[in-house]
Amino acid sequence: MMNRRNFLHASIAFAGSMLVNQLYAESHVKPLSKAIPGSGELLPAIGMGSFVNFNVGNDLEILRQRTELLKHFFQLGGGLIDSSPMYGSSEKNLGYCIEQIKPVNNLFSATKVWTTSVADGPMEIEASRQLWKVNQFDLLQVHNLLSWQGHLETLFEMKQQGKLRYVGITTSHGRRHRELEKIMQSHPIDFVQATYNILDRDVEQRILPIAKEKGIAFIANRPFQRGDLIDWVKQYPLPEFAKELDCDSWAALLLKFIVSHPAVTCAIPATSRIDHLYENMSAMQGVVPDQKMRDKLIRYVTTL
Ligand SMILES: NC(=O)c1ccc[n+]([C@@H]2O[C@H](COP(=O)([O-])OP(=O)(O)OC[C@H]3O[C@@H](n4cnc5c(N)ncnc54)[C@H](OP(=O)(O)O)[C@@H]3O)[C@@H](O)[C@H]2O)c1
Numbered sequence: 652m653m654n655r656r657n658f659l660h661a662s663i664a665f666a667g668s669m670l671v672n673q674l675y676a677e678s679h680v681k682p683l684s685k686a687i688p689g690s691g692e693l694l695p696a697i698g699m700g701s702f703v704n705f706n707v708g709n710d711l712e713i714l715r716q717r718t719e720l721l722k723h724f725f726q727l728g729g730g731l732i733d734s735s736p737m738y739g740s741s742e743k744n745l746g747y748c749i750e751q752i753k754p755v756n757n758l759f760s761a762t763k764v765w766t767t768s769v770a771d772g773p774m775e776i777e778a779s780r781q782l783w784k785v786n787q788f789d790l791l792q793v794h795n796l797l798s799w800q801g802h803l804e805t806l807f808e809m810k811q812q813g814k815l816r817y818v819g820i821t822t823s824h825g826r827r828h829r830e831l832e833k834i835m836q837s838h839p840i841d842f843v844q845a846t847y848n849i850l851d852r853d854v855e856q857r858i859l860p861i862a863k864e865k866g867i868a869f870i871a872n873r874p875f876q877r878g879d880l881i882d883w884v885k886q887y888p889l890p891e892f893a894k895e896l897d898c899d900s901w902a903a904l905l906l907k908f909i910v911s912h913p914a915v916t917c918a919i920p921a922t923s924r925i926d927h928l929y930e931n932m933s934a935m936q937g938v939v940p941d942q943k944m945r946d947k948l949i950r951y952v953t954t955l
Pocket of ligand 1: 699700701702703704733734794795821822823844871872873874875876877878879881882902919920921922923924926927928930931
């Protein structure tokens with residue numbers, strides 16, 4: 652028997668898939684993608700985080716919903732999914748859901764190495780690979796700069812042996828930016844991941860310019876400040892100029908702000924809801940704000 656909540660989810664999913672099919676059939680709209688500087692490979696500008704939304708244990712009904720969510724994510728042109736061994740059952744659940752919808756052509760698998768012991772790194776990476784059920788990862792990142800010297804050596808070695816495509820490093824909440832800058836200046840990393848959103852713009856000062864100069868791709872984490880930012884702005888009306896940017900939700904506006912920075916490659920909002928996913932993925936459609944519009948948006952949000 653389908654309860655009210657499941658019925659609602661199923662209806663949204665159905666309406667959503669009709670909309671996607673229509674959008675693609677009628678207008679051939681190509682979602683915004685950005686080039687990975689090191690290779691030129693195009694990456695869809697909106698990805699998916701997995702910190703809380705996939706750390707859901709073994710509940711089969713929730714896993715069915717997450718599988719549906721990912722199905723829509725890929726249909727809408729999504730690619731990069733970000734995880735970590737730090738995120739409880741997330742890697743296992745991502746592996747389960749992705750397996751349900753195979754073949755998936757555009758998955759860009761990104762996880763992290765997160766252990767103080769450099770010697771344990773390869774074992775942890777192999778365990779992650781088995782959980783994700785992928786042949787190899789597209790991107791492995793040193794999580795929160797933990798034991799970064801040793802782990803980077805492991806990752807560069809894997810890349811050289813053809814067992815990994817890209818090497819990266821992450822931080823968040825503005826932590827250890829000075830150290831991160833030094834790593835970006837001195838090591839041939841492909842990706843850096845840090846927090847960037849309209850209220851937390853510290854990376855604009857030095858990290859993003861270094862990324863641009865050194866040809867390092869940038870992934871923006873915590874685009875909604877784990878939900879606090881989007882919950883807060885949603886109390887206020889959308890600015891009139893949102894229409895000029897083809898945005899009909901706060902989520903799309905906030906994400907367009909992030910991915911319109913020339914040095915940003917991808918933003919990774921995490922969601923558990925299909926209606927939210929549609930808002931987030933719509934940031935890859937239509938006008939991309941120029942610097943004047945970005946400034947206007949900052950002024951609007953900071954005076955709310
Ligand atoms: N050091 C690191 O490497 C590091 C640190 C932090 C984060 N990360 C990565 O970055 C990802 C994103 O960060 P995050 O998970 O902290 O938070 P986030 O993406 O900033 O925010 C997630 C929250 O926003 C809500 N949300 C998503 N779309 C929405 C929409 N359209 N409307 C309203 N609410 C919406 C979600 O709730 P619903 O489920 O209800 O949509 C969830 O509560 C993580 O999952 C992780 O993969 C990495």
